[in-house]
Amino acid sequence: MNEREIIINLIKNNISEMQETIDSLYISCNSCTKNMLLNRLRRSVANLSMLVQGFESGQHSAAFNGTENPQQNPAGAFTLAELSKYNGRDGNPAYVAVNGTVYDVTDNAAWGAATHFGLTAGRDLTGEFASCHAGQPVLNRLKVVGKMADERLEL
Amino acid sequence: MSDLNYDCRNIKIKSETASVLVQKAIAAIGKNEIKKGNLIWLELTGCSGNIISLLNGADPDFRNLATQMVNFVYDNSLMAAEGELAMDKLFGAIGSDFILAAEGAVSTKSDGLFNIIGRWRGRPVTALDAVKKLGEKAAHVIAVGTCASSGGISAARPNPSGCAPVQSLLNRKVIKLPGCPCHPDWFLGTLAYTLLFGEPALDGAGRPLMFYSTLIHDICPRRPFFNQGVFASQLGEETCMFKLGCRGPVTRVDCPIRKWNNHVNWPIGANTPCIGCAMFGFPDKMEPFISYDIAR
Ligand code: HEM
Ligand code: SF4
Numbered sequence: 001m002n003e004r005e006i007i008i009n010l011i012k013n014n015i016s017e018m019q020e021t022i023d024s025l026y027i028s029c030n031s032c033t034k035n036m037l038l039n040r041l042r043r044s045v046a047n048l049s050m051l052v053q054g055f056e057s058g059q060h061s062a063a064f065n066g067t068e069n070p071q072q073n074p075a076g077a078f079t080l081a082e083l084s085k086y087n088g089r090d091g092n093p094a095y096v097a098v099n100g101t102v103y104d105v106t107d108n109a110a111w112g113a114a115t116h117f118g119l120t121a122g123r124d125l126t127g128e129f130a131s132c133h134a135g136q137p138v139l140n141r142l143k144v145v146g147k148m149a150d151e152r153l154e155l
Numbered sequence: 156m157s158d159l160n161y162d163c164r165n166i167k168i169k170s171e172t173a174s175v176l177v178q179k180a181i182a183a184i185g186k187n188e189i190k191k192g193n194l195i196w197l198e199l200t201g202c203s204g205n206i207i208s209l210l211n212g213a214d215p216d217f218r219n220l221a222t223q224m225v226n227f228v229y230d231n232s233l234m235a236a237e238g239e240l241a242m243d244k245l246f247g248a249i250g251s252d253f254i255l256a257a258e259g260a261v262s263t264k265s266d267g268l269f270n271i272i273g274r275w276r277g278r279p280v281t282a283l284d285a286v287k288k289l290g291e292k293a294a295h296v297i298a299v300g301t302c303a304s305s306g307g308i309s310a311a312r313p314n315p316s317g318c319a320p321v322q323s324l325l326n327r328k329v330i331k332l333p334g335c336p337c338h339p340d341w342f343l344g345t346l347a348y349t350l351l352f353g354e355p356a357l358d359g360a361g362r363p364l365m366f367y368s369t370l371i372h373d374i375c376p377r378r379p380f381f382n383q384g385v386f387a388s389q390l391g392e393e394t395c396m397f398k399l400g401c402r403g404p405v406t407r408v409d410c411p412i413r414k415w416n417n418h419v420n421w422p423i424g425a426n427t428p429c430i431g432c433a434m435f436g437f438p439d440k441m442e443p444f445i446s447y448d449i450a451r
Contacts, residue, residue, distance in 0.1 A: 089448045109372055109381065112428070113400030113446035117436055 007054045014051065018044045039137055046140045053143065077149035078102050080124060087122030088114020094121035095145055098129045103142035124148065166374070170412050172365055173344030177215035180347035181223045192350050193253035194220075195245065195289060196230035196299075199282040200270045200309045200318050201259025204336040205300040206232055212339025213417040220343060224350065228253065231272065242275035246288070254349065255293035256342070257321050260302040260309035261286050264317030283324070290325040295349050297330045298322065299342055304331035304361075305435045312439050322361070330354065331361040333408075335432035340413055341366045360435065362407070371403035371429050374411045389447065391426050400446040402431030 018041060025037050078095075083102065088094030093106045094114035105111040105121055114121040119128055129139075183189045198206060210217050221227045227234075229245045236244055259282070262269040267283025274280060290296050298321045301307035310318035322329040330349075332341045345363050348355045355363040372378065380386070380395035387394045395401070406429055414421045422429055431441035438444075 091449075107384075109397060109404035112397050112402060112404060113443060113449045115400065115443065115446070117405070118440040118442070 003054075007051055011048065011051050014044050014048050018048075039140070042137060043140050046142070046144070049143050053145075077147045079149050079151055083124065083148070084122045087120060093145075096121050097124040097148050098126050098139060100126075100148045101139075101144055102146045102148060103139060104145045105142060108142060166412050169409060170418070173340035173347070174214050176344050176347035176351070177219055177224065180350050181219060183351060184223065189350055190252075191223075192225045192346070193228050193248060193251055194225040194346070195228050195248055195253050195255050195293070196233075197255065197257045197259075197272070197282070197285055197289065198231055199257055199259030199272070199286060199303065199321075200262040200316065201300065201302040201307070203232060203258070205258035205303075205342075206230060208336035209339050209342060211416065212343060215340070215343045215347075217339075220346070224343075224347065225254075238273075239275065242273045242280065245273075245285070246275060249289065249292050252294055253289075253292075254295045254297065254346065255289050256297045256299050256346075257286055257290070257303050258299040258337070260306050260318035260320060261324055262309075262316040263319050263324075264315075269316035286321060286324055290321065290329075291327070295330065295354065296321065296325060296327065297332060297342070297345060297349075299332050300337045301333040301335045301432060301437050304333040305437075307333075307335060308438055328354070329361060330357065330363065332366075333362065333433045333435070333437075335437065338366075338410075338413060338415065341408075358407075366409055367407050367433075369407065369409060371406045371408065371411055371423075372401075374409070375403050375423060376411060377423060387426075390445070393426065396423065396426075396428040398446075398449045399428050400443055400449070401428035402434065402441050403429040406431045406434040408433040 021037050021040050021044065025034060025041075028034055028037065078097065083095060083097055086093050086095035088106060088111075093104060094111060095102050096105055096119075097103070105114070105116070110116055111121065117132070119125055133139075180189070184191050196206060209220075212220075228248050229241065231241065234241060234244070261267070261282050263283055267281030268279075270282040271279045272282050272285055298304045302309040302318070303321045306314075306318055306320050309316075310320070322331070330345060332345060334341060341363075344366065345355060348363070348365070355365060358364055358367060372381070375381075375395075377393075377395045381397055385394045386398040387396050388398065390399070397404075401423070403423065410421045410429075410433075411423070414424065428445060430444045431437050434441065
């Protein structure tokens with residue numbers, strides 16, 4: 001299978017999982033279960049949007065595939081310096097890193113002007129996230145665009 | 156465009172909450188089912204904008220409040236008495252059944268000496284003294300406006316006078332009505348509800364759910380533009396102001412329905428982004444209020 005077929009397969013799996021979840025939502029009357037199922041739906045939506053991105057060409061997916069700068073950036077990993085370019089200004093996308101994963105907040109409503117409660121995009125906000133949103137289902141709504149490089153290894 | 160949701164019954168009912176509650180309270184007082192409340196309004200460390208906003212109320216208005224709902228025992232801007240006489244009224248209320256509305260944060264540095272709200276028996280009375288003495292004794296405490304609720308502008312960096320929210324100084328529940336200023340409906344509706352039925356249902360942050368449950372973004376008439384990705388790149392464009400830094404998506408309150416100045420208009424309706432004035436963290440954490448270098 002080529003990459004395209006793999007992605008299409010994954011998308012199909014995702015869709016059938018979403019359909020199952022929706023069916024379960026119809027029959028469950030317990031709000032706890034409902035929340036759990038809704039969470040699962042959100043996760044599927046996040047997966048789907050990531051897969052759709054696999055099809056998109058251009059800057060983001062190049063970074064994701066690691067083709068933009070293969071030497072410095074194996075496996076699509078961002079260094080802090082690279083991440084800082086994605087600060088949302090002058091038409092650049094807005095990315096933030098939490099726990100080693102890089103998320104796209106460019107189109108997230110809560111990040112108007114690429115800022116959020118005094119925080120700016122283009123940074124690793126792991127600590128801030130833990131102190132503000134621990135245990136909340138916030139990250140699975142965001143598009144994943146890559147990983148953070150382990151910069152200790154590059155020294 | 157701002158009338159987009161006008162036919163929605165749910166929204167119409169919401170816009171009438173305050174006026175229905177106030178009419179109910181006035182009717183109940185008229186039939187002697189409940190007693191008129193005693194109201195003390197403290198202007199602490201702030202701009203007194205909330206009492207001015209209250210005077211601007213329309214259906215329900217200030218006259219409903221002062222003549223039919225409560226005995227307005229004390230407010231330094233509005234009462235006829237002054238000096239010791241006024242302070243006698245204020246502290247004379249201790250021991251009676253009263254509701255305390257406090258606007259402004261509480262300056263705590265140097266024992267509160269940065270904000271002296273009057274003199275009583277020859278000694279200065281600080282905002283800190285007043286809120287502690289009256290706050291412990293009141294039947295209900297309502298923090299009116301963002302400064303009283305969460306520190307707001309008074310507590311903004313670098314906060315030289317050590318301003319703190321009312322809740323942080325009292326060992327009891329405080330109902331919070333953030334907003335810079337607080338909408339007259341939010342206060343009058345909450346007060347009427349409290350007189351009629353006791354404390355209203357509050358969210359985790361102490362805000363009455365009847366006014367603070369929806370995100371501005373969820374009921375914004377410009378939401379269709381957001382969904383379609385049609386964004387204003389400068390002030391004056393009548394589309395979604397997300398790229399300019401709109402804080403509607405993190406601010407829970409009902410401005411899009413209620414609107415301001417006699418229910419006429421509101422910031423987004425006047426082409427300026429929401430700056431999150433009714434949200435914890437305002438103003439420091441809501442900055443920048445406007446940003447021109449984001450949109451392509
Ligand atoms: C200073 C720390 C932070 C504070 C005080 C904060 C506060 C908030 C609040 C109050 C909301 C929800 C508004 C509401 O629905 O009532 C929110 C939403 C959100 N926050 Fe944060 N946040 C912080 C840090 C972060 C970080 C580091 C991220 C990184 C990804 C983040 C991502 C989000 C997202 C994506 C939403 C929207 C969630 C949704 O769709 O419901 N926040 N934040
Ligand atoms: S971002 Fe602001 S202007 Fe745009 S829909 Fe949301 S609340 Fe309305």
